[in-house]
Amino acid sequence: xxxxxxxxxxxxxxxxxxxxxxxxxxxxxxxxxxxxxxxxxxxxxxxxxxxxxxxxxxxxxxxxxxxxxxxxxxxxxxxxxxxxxxxxxxxxxxxxxxxxxxxxxxxxxxxxxxxxxxxxxxxxxxxxxxxxxxxxxxxxxxxxxxxxxxxxxxxxxxxxxxxxxxxxxxxxxxxxxxxxxxxxxxxxxxxxxxxxxxxxxxxxxxxxxxxxxxxxxxxxxxxxxxxxxxxxxxxxxxxxxxxxxxxxxxxxxxxxxxxxxxxxxxxxxxxxxxxxxxxxxxxxxxxx
Amino acid sequence: xxxxxxxxxxxxxxxxxxxxxxxxxxxxxxxxxxxxxxxxxxxxxxxxxxxxxxxxxxxxxxxxxxxxxxxxxxxxxxxxxxxxxxxxxxxxxxxxxxxxxxxxxxxxxxxxxxxxxxxxxxxxxxxxxxxxxxxxxxxxxxxxxxxxxxxxxxxxxxxxxxxxxxxxxxxxxxxxxxxxxxxxxxxxxxxxxxxxxxxxxxxxxxxxxxxxxxxx
Numbered sequence: 001x002x003x004x005x006x007x008x009x010x011x012x013x014x015x016x017x018x019x020x021x022x023x024x025x026x027x028x029x030x031x032x033x034x035x036x037x038x039x040x041x042x043x044x045x046x047x048x049x050x051x052x053x054x055x056x057x058x059x060x061x062x063x064x065x066x067x068x069x070x071x072x073x074x075x076x077x078x079x080x081x082x083x084x085x086x087x088x089x090x091x092x093x094x095x096x097x098x099x100x101x102x103x104x105x106x107x108x109x110x111x112x113x114x115x116x117x118x119x120x121x122x123x124x125x126x127x128x129x130x131x132x133x134x135x136x137x138x139x140x141x142x143x144x145x146x147x148x149x150x151x152x153x154x155x156x157x158x159x160x161x162x163x164x165x166x167x168x169x170x171x172x173x174x175x176x177x178x179x180x181x182x183x184x185x186x187x188x189x190x191x192x193x194x195x196x197x198x199x200x201x202x203x204x205x206x207x208x209x210x211x212x213x214x215x216x217x218x219x220x221x222x223x224x225x226x227x228x229x230x231x232x233x234x235x236x237x238x239x240x241x242x243x244x245x246x247x248x249x250x251x252x253x254x255x256x257x258x259x260x261x262x263x264x265x266x267x268x269x270x271x272x273x274x275x276x277x278x279x280x281x282x283x284x285x286x287x288x
Numbered sequence: 289x290x291x292x293x294x295x296x297x298x299x300x301x302x303x304x305x306x307x308x309x310x311x312x313x314x315x316x317x318x319x320x321x322x323x324x325x326x327x328x329x330x331x332x333x334x335x336x337x338x339x340x341x342x343x344x345x346x347x348x349x350x351x352x353x354x355x356x357x358x359x360x361x362x363x364x365x366x367x368x369x370x371x372x373x374x375x376x377x378x379x380x381x382x383x384x385x386x387x388x389x390x391x392x393x394x395x396x397x398x399x400x401x402x403x404x405x406x407x408x409x410x411x412x413x414x415x416x417x418x419x420x421x422x423x424x425x426x427x428x429x430x431x432x433x434x435x436x437x438x439x440x441x442x443x444x445x446x447x448x449x450x451x452x453x454x455x456x457x458x459x460x461x462x463x464x465x466x467x468x469x470x471x472x473x474x475x476x477x478x479x480x481x482x483x484x485x486x487x488x489x490x491x492x493x494x495x496x497x498x499x500x501x502x503x504x
Contacts (some may be wrong), residue, residue, distance in 0.1 A: 048503075048504065051356075051357050052356075053353060053356055053357070053503065053504040054503045054504070055503060071361075073359050073360060073361050074359060076357055076358060076359040077359045079357065081354075081357050083350075083353065083354075085350065086349070087349060087350050087351055087353060087354035088349060088351070088354070089295070089299050089345055089346075089348075089349040089351060090348075090349065091298075091299055091302040091303075091345075092295075092298055092299065092302075096298045099294065099298075100291045100294050100295045100298065101291060101358075102291075103290040103291035103294055104290075104291030104292075104358045104359065104360065105358070105359060106359070
């Protein structure tokens with residue numbers, strides 16, 4: 001049995017002003033993988049290629065053991081997707097959406113859908129145009145979860161939600177991955193959400209994968225050294241991942257903060273949040 | 289594929305009252321002036337053109353991106369639009385025949401007691417259905433290629449070109465001394481559904497090719 005639900009290997013896609021350059025990462029079974037990066041980094045393009053919405057020029061994508069694109073489209077039964085923004089017509093109601101999707105998915109479970117509608121407090125006969133952005137997102141999530149997907153792909157799905165709604169959704173996602181056959185690939189700007197739920201973090205910057213690590217390793221091992229110019233010059237550059245000069249100090253990202261603490265006892269070494277790591281990779285310079 | 293058809297029917301269903309009202313108003317205006325045949329054909333063509341509206345709705349909702357990740361093939365997505373076109377055309381034919389029949393009886397251009405009038409109405413409805421499906425199947429590849437807004441304009445050209453070509457050919461044949469006998473016209477009418485079916489299969493193949501090349 002394959003231990004990965006999604007494998008992206010050396011995927012290349014060239015546009016006039018942007019190239020997705022040999023992107024590779026994997027989504028293990030039973031895990032949540034967070035895909036982070038600045039706007040235009042290539043997150044959505046990567047997801048669109050994984051879903052065969054955009055053609056790749058090189059590389060392979062394997063979803064649930066099947067290489068994509070595939071003439072057979074049955075793999076789509078097992079993939080639930082929520083894009084940024086709603087894809088349902090505003091004149092329709094959740095009840096009609098349920099009827100439409102139940103004819104489209106063999107695995108559709110109307111009872112599960114009704115339960116989600118009740119849980120998310122979405123009126124069945126209210127037109128979508130009368131829903132708030134948060135309610136629309138909830139409807140999309142309900143629809144995506146109601147055909148028993150094994151892989152849930154969320155492309156900036158929670159970005160329009162307030163913190164309370166986001167927290168509710170994160171609980172739903174955590175419930176979903178309680179089944180070890182379920183996995184989530186989640187692209188988000190809100191890295192604090194990923195800190196709460198993700199098992200792995202994939203950072204993409206200017207079309208390239210910069211890091212692909214377990215979240216715990218990032219949180220517990222990565223650190224930021226804040227130091228003056230003298231200490232910065234003295235640092236072993238081969239151990240540095242990225243750095244940037246701020247107003248009065250240098251910020252240096254290192255992969256093993258414990259080691260640096262031992263080596264440079266006077267240096268201030270803070271824990272690195274995912275936001276810090278993203279900022280240093282994107283706004284700073286990467287060590288050679 | 290059923291889900292895709294259902295989606296279009298629900299969407300248009302929410303706007304069906306205004307369409308029906310429009311057909312009734314047109315009935316009041318055009319039945320006395322242009323006659324029953326024009327009205328029935330107009331109803332068929334107007335209803336078939338609701339296919340353009342479904343594309344506009346899809347574009348507005350960014351639905352196609354969602355449809356592509358559903359467990360249907362791209363060819364099935366295209367086929368669903370041709371089936372929806374057929375459904376709309378049949379609805380237009382039925383509404384046109386019923387409203388035209390009742391309206392025609394009221395203004396005494398249709399006598400429900402005369403078998404000949406019924407045959408004329410049924411024949412007209414059949415012709416209307418074939419014409420509307422023919423035009424609709426030209427518009428679908430344009431919609432896939434250029435989107436709803438541009439296709440609306442281009443579809444006018446797509447309507448005019450075949451009409452001009454047919455009228456031109458008719459006039460040339462008349463000039464050359466060709467005689468359009470009743471038998472020939474009847475044979476042509478009988479063959480027209482088959483010809484339009486072949487034409488729409490051709491349009492379907494073109495649409496599949498265009499849609500297959502698109503990215504979302």
